[in-house]
Amino acid sequence: MTREFLSGNDAFARGVALARPHVISAYPITPQTTVVEKLSEFVASGKLNSEFIHVESEHSALSAAMGASSVGARTFTATSSQGLLYMAECLTYAAGGRFPIVMMNANRSTALPWNIYGDQRDSLSLLDTGWIQAYAGSAQEALDLALMSFYIAEHKDVSTPFMANLDGFTLTHTYEVVDIPEQSTVDSFLPAYQTENKMDLDNPVNMGFSAGPDTNTEFKFKEHIGMLNAKRVIDECEDKFAKLFNRRYSGLVESYLCDDADYVIVTLGTIAGLVKDRVDALREKGQKVGLLRIRYVRPFPNEQIVQILKSVKAIGVLEKDISFGNEGTVYTNVNSALQKARLNIASSNYIAGLGGRNIEPKQIDEIFEDLKNEQSVVKFVGLGE
Amino acid sequence: MLEFLWHGRGGQGAFTAARLLGAAYSLKNSNSYALAFPSFGPERRGAPIRSFTKLSDRFIGDRSEISKADYVVFLDDTLFSQSAFNELKEGGKIIVCTKNKIEDERVICIDGVSIALEILKLPITNTVILGAIAAVCDSVELEDLFNAVNQSMSAKLREVNCKVIQKAYDTIKERV
Numbered sequence: 043m044t045r046e047f048l049s050g051n052d053a054f055a056r057g058v059a060l061a062r063p064h065v066i067s068a069y070p071i072t073p074q075t076t077v078v079e080k081l082s083e084f085v086a087s088g089k090l091n092s093e094f095i096h097v098e099s100e101h102s103a104l105s106a107a108m109g110a111s112s113v114g115a116r117t118f119t120a121t122s123s124q125g126l127l128y129m130a131e132c133l134t135y136a137a138g139g140r141f142p143i144v145m146m147n148a149n150r151s152t153a154l155p156w157n158i159y160g161d162q163r164d165s166l167s168l169l170d171t172g173w174i175q176a177y178a179g180s181a182q183e184a185l186d187l188a189l190m191s192f193y194i195a196e197h198k199d200v201s202t203p204f205m206a207n208l209d210g211f212t213l214t215h216t217y218e219v220v221d222i223p224e225q226s227t228v229d230s231f232l233p234a235y236q237t238e239n240k241m242d243l244d245n246p247v248n249m250g251f252s253a254g255p256d257t258n259t260e261f262k263f264k265e266h267i268g269m270l271n272a273k274r275v276i277d278e279c280e281d282k283f284a285k286l287f288n289r290r291y292s293g294l295v296e297s298y299l300c301d302d303a304d305y306v307i308v309t310l311g312t313i314a315g316l317v318k319d320r321v322d323a324l325r326e327k328g329q330k331v332g333l334l335r336i337r338y339v340r341p342f343p344n345e346q347i348v349q350i351l352k353s354v355k356a357i358g359v360l361e362k363d364i365s366f367g368n369e370g371t372v373y374t375n376v377n378s379a380l381q382k383a384r385l386n387i388a389s390s391n392y393i394a395g396l397g398g399r400n401i402e403p404k405q406i407d408e409i410f411e412d413l414k415n416e417q418s419v420v421k422f423v424g425l426g427e
Numbered sequence: 428m429l430e431f432l433w434h435g436r437g438g439q440g441a442f443t444a445a446r447l448l449g450a451a452y453s454l455k456n457s458n459s460y461a462l463a464f465p466s467f468g469p470e471r472r473g474a475p476i477r478s479f480t481k482l483s484d485r486f487i488g489d490r491s492e493i494s495k496a497d498y499v500v501f502l503d504d505t506l507f508s509q510s511a512f513n514e515l516k517e518g519g520k521i522i523v524c525t526k527n528k529i530e531d532e533r534v535i536c537i538d539g540v541s542i543a544l545e546i547l548k549l550p551i552t553n554t555v556i557l558g559a560i561a562a563v564c565d566s567v568e569l570e571d572l573f574n575a576v577n578q579s580m581s582a583k584l585r586e587v588n589c590k591v592i593q594k595a596y597d598t599i600k601e602r603v
Contacts, residue, residue, distance in 0.1 A: 215465065315490060
């Protein structure tokens with residue numbers, strides 16, 4: 043194991059290289075570019091033995107990835123923002139075809155107005171396409187997710203593509219210390235991809251077929267079950283990971299000082315780091331506050347959210363997203379979990395950080411203060427004229 | 428937490444220096460943490476840019492830009508103005524690469540261009556600043572800076588940049 047000072051993109055690229063994908067197809071877009079640049083350097087120098095396919099668009103990047111995955115290859119691609127949206131058609135193809143492609147998405151705002159900075163509207167607008175969606179909180183977690191994503195996606199009970207989300211710039215372009223595992227340890231962690239869902243002359247199967255009203259629901263149900271199975275496989279994967287790498291992750295969510303908390307901020311991505319800092323600061327002043335970080339938005343952690351929040355007085359869902367005409371999408375999902383469990387607690391929504399706007403420590407404190415009103419409101423944080 | 432706010436122009440290496448400082452501090456042992464990042468977005472050669480380094484003995488959760496720093500540094504004195512003091516924490520220091528004198532006890536001036544021209548044969552002052560930081564900041568050790576340079580710079584740049592760091596360090600130490 044070595045320690046290096048790396049950006050989130052560099053760390054993720056190192057993880058992908060350690061996972062030894064057979065095929066990488068990619069089209070560059072800010073702030074994703076450096077991850078595929080790094081991988082192309084690894085391939086060019088012979089450090090990584092992968093087929094690197096330069097394609098002419100994101101739509102082609104994911105189409106090529108599907109082609110590779112359909113012969114049983116371990117496959118990686120990466121994108122961001124408009125690139126992800128341009129892929130949208132292929133996202134449902136990959137998920138419905140049960141191709142366990144891993145994709146890194148650098149979370150970035152969507153046009154118009156044109157903006158290259160970070161928010162989470164790109165990936166959250168595509169929750170229904172059948173991809174697992176994880177959100178990293180640090181460069182170390184990014185590297186580790188790169189390793190775990192292949193394990194989870196390719197598991198025979200899951201067979202579902204995996205989107206690993208890294209906050210644009212605040213994670214992709216921010217440098218910090220990262221432990222780089224040994225190749226031999228990664229090899230013992232990550233089994234070779236084996237599937238019957240591939241083009242094989244000895245065992246021919248029908249792939250990419252149509253399914254009419256008589257069977258379509260059953261295919262969609264199986265897709266749903268595959269995604270739900272990921273919950274169990276994520277736990278199994280993290281147990282194995284902890285044994286081999288001495289780092290433990292906490293499954294679909296990370297709970298911080300929620301046990302006795304009255305007021306909890308629920309959020310995702312790197313902004314959770316700032317919330318954690320403020321929880322520590324406010325706890326020192328005697329305030330019973332906590333943080334619930336959602337690590338996986340699909341499959342959605344309904345049970346964990348209810349279990350962790352069952353005794354709190356109010357929650358605030360802080361997200362870099364708005365579903366226009368309604369509310370933030372993470373908020374909708376969290377409220378659904380609470381409602382199904384008949385958990386009647388005040389739940390508010392704080393929309394912040396759109397188009398890369400900074401979220402300040404004092405704004406986190408103000409959210410915790412606002413939660414004491416125990417209302418259920420939707421607010422834009424720091425809204426100007 | 429110690430916070431460093433870097434001012435430079437595109438091409439001067441302000442972000443490289445911010446990153447080297449973070450690497451130097453956080454790679455020395457497993458209880459040291461650092462974040463380093465540039466001002467995000469498009470960059471042009473010669474245009475003003477900022478970069479940021481945060482050093483701490485615990486995991487750093489706040490990834491936002493620094494508005495008030497312990498050290499505000501200028502690779503180029505044409506970027507320095509009185510507004511720099513608004514970015515400085517109480518008790519903090521400003522380090523400026525300049526041939527001029529700035530009469531303020533909070534400001535440390537160093538003729539970085541002369542040092543860089545003498546050793547690098549180029550007017551690139553980013554590693555000069557690193558040596559100056561090691562001279563005035565107890566948390567930053569010369570040895571750690573050398574290690575960071577050796578780990579992340581190409582072979583032909585390592586030795587000369589370590590020399591620059593040493594020379595800048597000695598220059599400031601002679602004064603205090």
